[in-house]
Amino acid sequence: MPNLPEIENQLPTLTAWRQDLHQHPELLFDTHRTSDLVAQRLRDFGCDEVVTGIGRTGVVGVIKGKTQASGKVIGLRADMDALPIHEATGLPYASETEGKMHACGHDGHTTMLLGGAQYLAATRNFDGTAVIIFQPAEEGGGGGKVMCDDGLMERFGIQEVYGMHNMPGMPLGDFAIKPGAFFASTDEFDITIHGRGGHAAKPDTTIDPTTTAAQLILALQTIASRNADPMKPIVVSATSFETASTAFNVIPPSVMIKGTVRTMDKDTREPAEQRIREITKHIPAAAGATAEIHYHHGYPVMANSPAETEFAAEVARDIAGPARVSTDAAALMGGEDFAYMLEERPGAYILVGNGDTAMVHHPEYDFDDNALPVGASYWARLIEKRMPASA
Secondary structure, eight states: OOOOOOHHHHHHHHHHHHHHHSSSOBBBOOEEEHHHHHHHHHHHTTSSSSEETTTTTTEEEEEEEEEEETTOEEEEEEOOOSOOOOOOOOOOOOOOTTTBBOOSSHHHHHHHHHHHHHHHHHHHHHHHHEEEEOOOOOEEEEEHHHHHHHHHHHHHHHOEEEOOOOTTTTTTOOOOOOSEEEEEEEEEEEEEEOOBBBEEEEESBBOHHHHHHHHHEEEEHIIIIIISSSSSEEEEOOOOEEEOOOTTEOOSEEEEEEEEEEEHHHHHHHHHHHHHHHHHHHHHHTTEEEEEEEEEOOOOOOEEOHHHHHHHHHHHHHHHGGEESSSSSOOOOOOOOOHHHHHHHEEEEEEEEEEEETTTTTOOOOOGGGGGGHHHHHHHHHHHHHSSSOO
């Protein structure tokens, strides 16, 4: 079936909701306005239970089907937070908050799940319980983990959990998914190299941390090219190089390097960290410098469960048709903290096409409101298909 007509007819309302959220972006756990709006709408829909404060500013709505004989409880998750980006779209509904922008489409994700929840609360044409999850702090704050640590899965008895993300460049309304590792782990490091500063005209009297740092950065690239299995994806990127001096004729006493490590399995993730630590120890030592490293383990690999992935693909085929659903999507080296929820329960994460727009995390990115009924219909159909109403 295509988009559910009851949801398709709601496009003007869904668009208004989404554009309002877009005008008022909030970061990390500071989603108070967004969370309040979400909670109020869930209450207006007639959810059986609405709980706030799960994962600090997370919101959960519970919708019971006409019957609960199946005993099934399915979780659906959307993220709510924005990014610290200055918007450059020039749209009439552009962000009204300087330096903050919904540049990843979480305003669209929130609206799609609200649209699905509104339909489910009105029809209740299923046998079981739908748990509607609105999560803060996906963009670096680990809100998914915080919600899980707050007992999300146990408190609501969730047995399976599903997520969705828009994808620019994919045709509007198409879907893509894959079983197994889908999004990468996202570790971070900062390395400070301590040398001895001095005059740039007398490098022989210094221990130059800049040349040492340059050698170290080049050596880090050998992790992917010489230390890792070439059949296993890995990215090691040094992304920031800061010195204690801005003068053209001063060799600084120290240099800081920051970067990220992306991998698709622990057999690559753990050796990569070990190799970074070894390089950080020995290259500075060879130059007479010292170094300290702080290594932060970020989001784990996000891996879809095989059976739930095939089911999610079936639902997508119901909405978009078989020709518009890919089940062998390319793995992405971006991170996604829905990984924490998939470590707790089986489930699947799917991509929905957002058409021709700038890539996410870009100041000119925009969410296409025509995708709203597609995502909302997917959520509604997932619940009805996974927990079909009793005869």
